[in-house]
Amino acid sequence: MIDLADLLAASAQVSAAPGGRAPDAVAVGGLGDPGTVLLSGPGTGSGPESLDAHLDRWAGLPVLDGAQVLALLRAGGLDGRGGGGFPLARKVAAALASGGPPVLLVNASESEPASAKDATLCACRPHLVLDGAALVAAALGVDHVVVHLHRGAGAPVDGISRAVAERRGGGHDVVAWTVSLGPDRYVSGEASAIAGYVHDGDARPRFAMAPLAVEGPTGRPTVVVNAETVAQLGVMARIGPRAWAALGTGGSPGPRLLTVAGAVDRPGRVVELVGPGTVGDVLAGTGCTAAPAAVLVGGFAGTWLSGDEAWQAPYERSALACLGAGPGCGLLGVLPHGACALVETARIVGYLAGESAGQCGTCVAGLPRLASAMSSLADGTFRRRGLRRIETLGDELLGSGACAHPDGVVRLVRSTLEVFRDDVVRHLAGEQCRGADHPPVLPVPVPHPAGAGPRPQEHFS
């Protein structure tokens, strides 16, 4: 048993992180590349790392009791990596304070279509995910963990299932594992939708008066934690919270996983950023030689930044917040010069409108209208007073739903109108769009027709 005090003291003496790296060194790399931490080890194509290989590289997981895990989370300042960025220590503390045995769910479903970081971890480093999940279970005092993935995900499901079987066989953990497979829809990755699906098989978000960590669909406090977040904890427990935090920046402790999409050398590639890097450092590590036209930061429900602004921006929560953006799910979508952001955004909004779970009136009525407004803005058939309509729709959609889906779409639309004001003016004036003939840049799935498609219940049951 490792004493947490020892762990803290030991890590305080390690001024630089493992491998003797200089404190300000920046590394950007994919699976198996030098300088990476979570992605260190075998390269792409090697499949899920076995338990033996994992333990060879990382040694055993320190045995910590609940209070020690909570202290570790607080000392490291681990923030949620699924999108919200909520500190895990506060979630755990809220669940413990709410009474009743908590429910622990690991969200490995990664519903963001362009993002692949959680899928990569589950497919290639599943034991790091399970290690961290076991620690959160200890913090919550629970002996059962549900890992939730999308049914059709393939390699991530295989990776986690194999890892769970290995651990069961060797009696490796005190916790029991359940692998849950749910429908592959955008909002079914929302925390209350996952908690609800595991409880009663309905994967739509739930309205609740209390936060999940206080009272979930079962009536018990429910902690839903992202797969990367727990994998980070698996690293932190071994190297200590200070050394772990030093792999990031003051504003964003720890290493960060990102997915790059659009105009990069390998779209869809997952990279890890270690050290105080900028968005430009990440893009330079993925084949961009100069600032692109723009970067979509944080996911489809994220924020556009102009290429120059993004290139300089430190990739950390506080710095991005100053620009009105956030790391979100870790997506960087690169728009090349010559492509039209209005066209790209219209495709995304069209897809997102079709992903409404069809439960809340304003979301059901408002999102398709917002989508059609954005598509007529993109194809130049839009009139000036339409802008006021977009504004009104945005006000009505914000905060209107049981989940934050409408809010995310409004955020994307508003950042588009702000960052690409000149293009909006050109489109309104009926000028020929520069990017009309450009092939699609971001990997936006074909939208489900809103209203015209199958009933939501059919998708979600």
Add this chain to the structure above:
Amino acid sequence: MTTVVRIDPTLCRGHAICALYFSDGVEIDQWGFGRVVEPTLTTRRAVRKALRAAAACPNGAVVVTEHGEAVPVGADHPTDTAGW
């Protein structure tokens, strides 16, 4: 004491009846769906109105809680339609 009122958007069907009983506390959007302006109720008058709106909503979409516990609505909060 904290009394909180919210409209469950998954139940609201846009009748706007809540606004008849709680006009200063509920906003109705262009489709008729209700939204609570300020969920935390600070006066007894506001609590009474919110409970009337809750009793009147045909879908049971208006939820009032006190200290996190749901307040039952019905006979104690008569509305114009309650005597039918």
